[in-house]
Amino acid sequence: MLEVSNLQKKYKKRLVLENISFQMKQGDIVGLVGENGAGKSTLLQLLATVMQPTQGEIVLDGLSYASDMKKIRRRIGYVPQELSIWDEFTVEENMRFFEKLSWKRRTKEECRQLCLDMQLTQWKEPVQSLSGGMKRKLNLVISLLHDPVLLLLDEPTVGIDLKSKTEIGSYLHSLAKKEGKMILYTSHDMDEITHICDRVYAIGKDPFYTNLLTEHNLIVEQLR
Ligand SMILES: Nc1ncnc2c1ncn2[C@@H]1O[C@H](COP(=O)(O)OP(=O)(O)O)[C@@H](O)[C@H]1O
Numbered sequence: 001m002l003e004v005s006n007l008q009k010k011y012k013k014r015l016v017l018e019n020i021s022f023q024m025k026q027g028d029i030v031g032l033v034g035e036n037g038a039g040k041s042t043l044l045q046l047l048a049t050v051m052q053p054t055q056g057e058i059v060l061d062g063l064s065y066a067s068d069m070k071k072i073r074r075r076i077g078y079v080p081q082e083l084s085i086w087d088e089f090t091v092e093e094n095m096r097f098f099e100k101l102s103w104k105r106r107t108k109e110e111c112r113q114l115c116l117d118m119q120l121t122q123w124k125e126p127v128q129s130l131s132g133g134m135k136r137k138l139n140l141v142i143s144l145l146h147d148p149v150l151l152l153l154d155e156p157t158v159g160i161d162l163k164s165k166t167e168i169g170s171y172l173h174s175l176a177k178k179e180g181k182m183i184l185y186t187s188h189d190m191d192e193i194t195h196i197c198d199r200v201y202a203i204g205k206d207p208f209y210t211n212l213l214t215e216h217n218l219i220v221e222q223l224r
């Protein structure tokens with residue numbers, strides 16, 4: 001379970017997030033929406049321990065971010081918007097490389113299977129020859145190597161072909177529902193969000209997103 005209480009983030013004097021409180025439980029897949037600059041990436045970075053909040057508390061499965069950072073990190077998978085994979089190397093080489101850096105040991109077969117589960121089949125191909133969607137899948141698979149309980153994804157489906165997008169969406173949904181992972185991800189695609197999310201958090205001052213999603217009969221919570 002993830003419990004976020006009264007989170008605040010200031011960059012110097014600039015207040016970006018304020019009074020952010022919510023909870024997620026195992027199996028929840030939640031969309032995070034808001035206009036550009038609303039603070040979506042900032043919130044994900046706080047939850048990913050990349051940055052510290054200026055106020056507030058985060059607790060994951062009873063562990064406090066303030067005092068159990070090391071244990072927390074093992075439980076989190078975070079994929080920032082920019083890809084971080086080796087272009088000149090094959091899918092296999094990337095998986096083997098990141099497996100060595102990972103908290104958890106995985107055999108070559110397990111690495112391969114993780115890719116296949118995501119419908120990423122080009123095991124022997126260099127990353128630079130893959131489509132944007134396939135690269136995105138590889139980046140996601142790498143974040144799953146250590147079997148995190150909380151997955152934080154910053155625009156995992158932006159700018160890729162519809163087939164990859166649909167496959168990624170249904171894979172994320174099954175990770176939540178079959179493996180009980182908690183998934184929080186940002187997207188601008190309302191169709192996708194209505195299909196795969198249990199509920200949606202809207203941040204920022206613009207009521208546009210909240211209104212739009214309410215029209216789609218989705219459960220929307222305005223975080224601020
Ligand atoms: N490292 C930073 N230093 C200062 N300001 C930042 C930094 N990162 C983001 N911001 C500002 O915080 C606000 C929220 O940014 P961000 O979290 O990236 O929003 P979103 O992902 O919703 O577009 C923006 O106004 C952005 O310019």
Ligand SMILES: [Mg+2]
Nearest residue numbers: 040041042154
């Ligand atoms: Mg962002």
